[in-house]
Amino acid sequence: AQSVTQPDIHITVSEGASLELRCNYSYGATPYLFWYVQSPGQGLQLLLKYFSGDTLVQGIKGFEAEFKRSQSSFNLRKPSVHWSDAAEYFCAVGANTGNQFYFGTGTSLTVIP
Amino acid sequence: DTGVSQNPRHKITKRGQNVTFRCDPISEHNRLYWYRQTLGQGPEFLTYFQNEAQLEKSRLLSDRFSAERPKGSFSTLEIQRTEQGDSAMYLCASSPPWGLAGAPYEQYFGPGTRLTVT
Numbered sequence: 001a002q003s004v005t006q007p008d009i010h011i012t013v014s015e016g017a018s019l020e021l022r023c024n025y026s027y028g029a030t031p032y033l034f035w036y037v038q039s040p041g042q043g044l045q046l047l048l049k050y051f052s053g054d055t056l057v058q059g060i061k062g063f064e065a066e067f068k069r070s071q072s073s074f075n076l077r078k079p080s081v082h083w084s085d086a087a088e089y090f091c092a093v094g095a096n097t098g099n100q101f102y103f104g105t106g107t108s109l110t111v112i113p
Numbered sequence: 114d115t116g117v118s119q120n121p122r123h124k125i126t127k128r129g130q131n132v133t134f135r136c137d138p139i140s141e142h143n144r145l146y147w148y149r150q151t152l153g154q155g156p157e158f159l160t161y162f163q164n165e166a167q168l169e170k171s172r173l174l175s176d177r178f179s180a181e182r183p184k185g186s187f188s189t190l191e192i193q194r195t196e197q198g199d200s201a202m203y204l205c206a207s208s209p210p211w212g213l214a215g216a217p218y219e220q221y222f223g224p225g226t227r228l229t230v231t
Contacts, residue, residue, distance in 0.1 A: 004155075034219075034220075036222075041224070042224060043117070043204065043222040043223050043224040043225055044156070044204070044206075044222040045222075046219060046220075046221070049219060090155050090156070092155075094220075099144075099146075099161045099163075099168060099169045100158040100161055100169065100171075101146075101156075101158065101220060102158070103148075103155030103156045103157070104155050105153070105154055105155050106153075106154070106155050
């Protein structure tokens with residue numbers, strides 16, 4: 001069965017520090033992987049996605065993620081965090097039939113000045 | 114295009130009442146999804162439409178829940194005889210069909226409807 005695990009419920013980083021949010025997935029076929037960000041009162045916004053090809057994908061707002069098939073991971077990174085990055089981050093895997101996404105439980109990011 | 118819209122944004126209802134939410138997808142998106150999100154959790158899939166056909170329903174979608182997408186455009190999600198456990202954020206998403214530029218499986222989410230059952 002498909003599933004996504006985000007081991008870190010909450011992370012606090014200082015502004016300007018680097019960030020890595022972990023995501024592990026379980027999926028029997030080639031996964032379609034996504035990272036979304038959700039700010040309070042807002043819908044989910046797509047940060048980046050991986051379908052195939054280069055395993056290091058670039059997204060919006062300076063985020064990147066690396067797909068590692070051997071580790072079943074798709075970790076999100078950012079070299080220098082801004083205060084506006086404080087939000088909830090969700091990793092998701094998409095079924096190859098395109099009919100639903102499986103989301104992790106999310107990682108809440110706090111950025112301190 | 115203004116993106117996926119959902120109405121109402123907030124709904125407070127008493128237990129036992131019926132509620133209906135509306136989702137307007139991005140135009141030309143033939144796929145539409147409903148999710149439920151509770152506090153501290155990620156969105157959970159409820160149901161999926163391709164055009165007007167409802168192709169998949171989660172076991173989370175009890176017989177009190179019904180969704181429609183007449184004419185393959187907007188969609189409605191109705192909850193009958195609401196229970197306190199139905200309190201959640203209900204999210205709608207849409208995605209383009211196969212073959213269009215971009216990701217066929219990329220889902221665009223609306224702002225959600227927050228339901229509170231008292």
